[in-house]
Amino acid sequence: MKITDMGLVQATMQELLNLRLEHFFSAVDVGPEDLPPNQRCGTVTTVMGYTEWLCSAEFPITIGWDWHVLTTDHSIHWQREELPRTNIQLLNEYGQALVWEDSLRVLASWVDAQAWQKDMVQAVSTGQT
Helix, strand or coil: CEECCCCCEEECHHHHHCCCEEEEEEEECCCHHHCCHHHHCCCCCCCEEEEEEEECCCCCEEEEEEEEEEECCCCEEEEEEEEEEECEEEECCCCCECCHHHHHHHHHHHHHHCCCHHHHHHHHHHCCC
16 A cells, blocks of 8 residues: 555555455434424435444545435345545556546445444444444
8 A cells, every 4th residue: 555645545456355444433414304393294204324434554544425224115224325435546456546436436336345334323323423
């Protein structure tokens, strides 16, 4: 890993795969339930929020994303929204930086493969954001 003049931590795919997320902060966004009762009658409630994670590495790494709750007849699932926000820039096999959007897409897939929901839900539900 190396750090750029702009403060981006550049990492290879192998270095990314060796990182472990540590929960830092999560919160629920303000929704219709926070409106006065006379303004929320009949509104559809969507639970959503944001979360921020740190990675122990040679340089400080942070990655965050928005999330929302999906419900079906039989389950509840927390899902990442949009691309993450981060200071990680991925490098290709030649050591060249990926285009920023491509880097974020890879990071989004990596986040989706992590088990982040349990820690995030616990923090939000206990108020330990």
